[in-house]
Amino acid sequence: MKHARIAWAGAVHEAVESNGELLLTRSPWPGKRLKFEEVVWLPPLAPVPQARTILALGLNYADHAKELAFKAPEEPLVFVKGEASLIGHKAFTRRPQGVTHMHYECELAVVMGRTAKNIKKENAYDYVGGYTVANDYAIRDYLENWYRPNFRVKNRDTCTPIGPWLVDAKDIHEAYGNPMNLNLQTTVNGKVTQSGHTRDMIFDVPTLIEYFSSFMTLQPGDLILTGTPDGVVNCDVGDEIVTHIEGVGDLINTLSD
Amino acid sequence: MLVMNNIQKNEPHSARAFWPQGTVYGALLNFKQEWDMRAPHMLDAPHKGAPKAPVLFIKTANTFTPSGQTIAIPHSVAEVDVGANLAWVMGADAKPVACVLVNDVSIPHESYYRPPVKYKCLDGFMGIAAKAKPIEEVQSDAVVLIVKVNGHEVQRVNYANTVRKSQALLSDISAFMTLQEGDVLLLGSDCLADGKRPRAKPGDVVEISATGFDTLVNQFVGDAA
Numbered sequence: 001m002k003h004a005r006i007a008w009a010g011a012v013h014e015a016v017e018s019n020g021e022l023l024l025t026r027s028p029w030p031g032k033r034l035k036f037e038e039v040v041w042l043p044p045l046a047p048v049p050q051a052r053t054i055l056a057l058g059l060n061y062a063d064h065a066k067e068l069a070f071k072a073p074e075e076p077l078v079f080v081k082g083e084a085s086l087i088g089h090k091a092f093t094r095r096p097q098g099v100t101h102m103h104y105e106c107e108l109a110v111v112m113g114r115t116a117k118n119i120k121k122e123n124a125y126d127y128v129g130g131y132t133v134a135n136d137y138a139i140r141d142y143l144e145n146w147y148r149p150n151f152r153v154k155n156r157d158t159c160t161p162i163g164p165w166l167v168d169a170k171d172i173h174e175a176y177g178n179p180m181n182l183n184l185q186t187t188v189n190g191k192v193t194q195s196g197h198t199r200d201m202i203f204d205v206p207t208l209i210e211y212f213s214s215f216m217t218l219q220p221g222d223l224i225l226t227g228t229p230d231g232v233v234n235c236d237v238g239d240e241i242v243t244h245i246e247g248v249g250d251l252i253n254t255l256s257d
Numbered sequence: 258m259l260v261m262n263n264i265q266k267n268e269p270h271s272a273r274a275f276w277p278q279g280t281v282y283g284a285l286l287n288f289k290q291e292w293d294m295r296a297p298h299m300l301d302a303p304h305k306g307a308p309k310a311p312v313l314f315i316k317t318a319n320t321f322t323p324s325g326q327t328i329a330i331p332h333s334v335a336e337v338d339v340g341a342n343l344a345w346v347m348g349a350d351a352k353p354v355a356c357v358l359v360n361d362v363s364i365p366h367e368s369y370y371r372p373p374v375k376y377k378c379l380d381g382f383m384g385i386a387a388k389a390k391p392i393e394e395v396q397s398d399a400v401v402l403i404v405k406v407n408g409h410e411v412q413r414v415n416y417a418n419t420v421r422k423s424q425a426l427l428s429d430i431s432a433f434m435t436l437q438e439g440d441v442l443l444l445g446s447d448c449l450a451d452g453k454r455p456r457a458k459p460g461d462v463v464e465i466s467a468t469g470f471d472t473l474v475n476q477f478v479g480d481a482a
Contacts, residue, residue: 051280053317055374079372080315082280084437117380142433144312145304147285147372151313152433215331215379217319 001250002165003130005088007040014046015039017165035121039252041089042130044166045111048221054081054160056107056136058149061200072085076203079147085155089164089249092256093137094157095237101140102235102255105228106186106197106243108179109134110205111166112224116215124206127218128169131179133251134225135161135243138232160225161243161253175247180204183246184229188239196229198245214215275346275357275389277321278439282430283342283361283377285369287420287445294452295369303370311421311429314373316361316443320383324473328362328381329480330425330459337382337477338363338454341402341414341465342444345423346389347440351431352479353423356395358402358473360384360467361446365453384463388471395469397444404455405464411455414447 002017013029015022022039024032045052058077087093095102112130137159142152172179179198186194203211208224235241237257244250286292286308299307312446322328329336340361348354362382366373397416402410424446427436436442448454457463459479466472 031377051277051318051320053319077371078374080317080374080378082282082315082434082437084435084440093468142310144306144308144310146308146312146369147314148370149372150308150310151282152310155313155434157435215375216317217380219318 001168001171003044003168004163004165005042005044005046007042008034008038012042016199041091041164043086043088043162044164045162045221048219052083053216053218053222054083054225055223056081056154056225057203057208057227060202061196061229062202063171063196063200063230073204076208079149080155081155081160084157085160087158087160089161090252091158091161092254093159093161094140095235095255095257097257099139099141100234103138103140103232104186104194104235104241104243105136105138105232106184106194106245107134107136107225107228108182108184108245108248110179110208110224110226112218112220112222113169114216115219116209116213119209119213121206121210124209125169125173125178127209128205129220130166130169131172131248132162132166133245133249135241135251135253136225136228137168153178161251163249165249167248172247178205182248185244186231187242187244188233188235193233194229194231196231200229201226259324265270268416272338274323274387275385277385277441279347279437279441280361281316281383281441281443282419283314284314284426284445287426288447289418289420291448291452292420294448301348310415310433311426312369313372313430314377316383317378319380320378322381322384322475324387324475325383327476327478328384330457330477331379331480334364336456336458338365339404339406339457339463340454341401341412342443342446342468343397343402343416345392345427345442345444347436347438347442351427353392353427353437354387355391356397356470357389357441358386358467358470359443360463360465360473360475361443365456368452384465384473385473386471390470400467402465402467405466406455406457406461408462410449412449416444418447419445463476
């Protein structure tokens with residue numbers, strides 16, 4: 001099942017995808033059907049009782065690592081993001097005036113489903129609640145070699161679109177075997193600029209869950225953004241960027257000034 | 258004040274205790290002593306330049322430990338860094354509403370090149386005092402923290418000695434991201450004269466205090482796991 005979180009008729013609602021429409025599932029509108037165009041899409045994540053942990057990977061695809069650095073990392077290169085950087089599908093991301101290189105990063109996002117501590121790879125998928133698409137924008141003009149990638153590059157307001165759907169993990173596992181078997185693609189104004197495949201991750205999803213849970217307890221709703229493949233290009237104000245992951249969704253975002 | 262009274266359900270500490278409601282950010286290299294020590298090498302690889310914007314990190318929610326509870330040191334290390342911090346609790350419009358003492362515990366690490374997740378985001382690695390103090394009652398840039406290990410004073414942290422004064426730090430952060438209501442900002446921890454931070458090993462009791470503030474006390478223990 002594909003879950004969404006939307007704003008409509010003056011309130012926030014949980015919805016699921018049903019025959020190309022949104023179906024509201026809860027009171028006061030159980031059974032109500034809405035067209036995708038009628039709603040505001042929020043990040044497809046239920047609120048959590050304390051700060052959501054958002055882990056993001058750098059250089060986690062062999063080709064992208066080659067593009068940006070000289071050798072692949074020997075352990076996951078991870079940074080943390082704040083929840084305030086997240087925005088929903090079909091939203092606007094701000095491109096600061098005067099920057100020369102702002103690029104998208106199409107990433108498979110893992111949403112934890114259960115509390116996870118000291119999990120072994122073999123059992124890691126049991127702890128995944130679902131998958132969604134994230135676009136982890138970066139502005140390379142602001143890169144500094146201190147706790148790199150630094151927050152001015154990676155933790156900006158509006159710079160992490162996510163959604164539209166949270167797809168139940170079991171749906172992906174049943175349809176594709178596991179999430180390491182999905183095509184990724186980004187288009188800018190309809191032109192394909194980035195193509196990749198999740199099998200090319202250096203550290204796959206079970207390895208990442210084992211690694212993180214070896215020193216930190218992950219809670220339901222926590223996120224792991226698993227990195228992006230080769231093919232990031234500068235985008236300008238007005239560009240429509242669609243980050244696509246097979247079976248998970250098409251996340252649309254427009255750059256704004 | 259909403260953020261001060263919001264209580265995490267099922268938390269074991271007292272019902273009026275302060276508990277972070279949002280994301281906890283910390284500032285690196287915000288004391289002149291540490292900055293000056295590292296300055297001669299800031300142009301070297303891999304840094305190739307002094308930091309321009311504030312260098313930040315996040316203390317994830319799994320690190321939060323109430324005052325009075327123990328903090329586990331993993332088997333892989335003998336001791337940990339004590340990072341005594343004055344922290345701002347943010348209200349609406351990215352303005353601070355309260356202050357609280359915290360301990361940004363880290364596995365000692367020399368390099369500030371890559372994000373410090375595996376050093377700073379271990380379970381339990383942030384002690385948090387039980388009470389926050391209204392911002393109106395605090396002159397943040399004049400606060401002096403006293404750090405004691407097993408009752409012996411090991412460090413004084415004077416916020417007159419910061420690189421960015423508290424409002425300048427907030428202003429420089431706000432230039433690229435917005436702190437949300439309930440977020441917490443650690444204003445920085447200082448090193449000792451040798452460039453290291455005070456250390457704690459299993460069995461040590463670490464106390465962080467300042468005049469007029471609720472004291473933070475945590476005992477460090479070996480990891481039972």
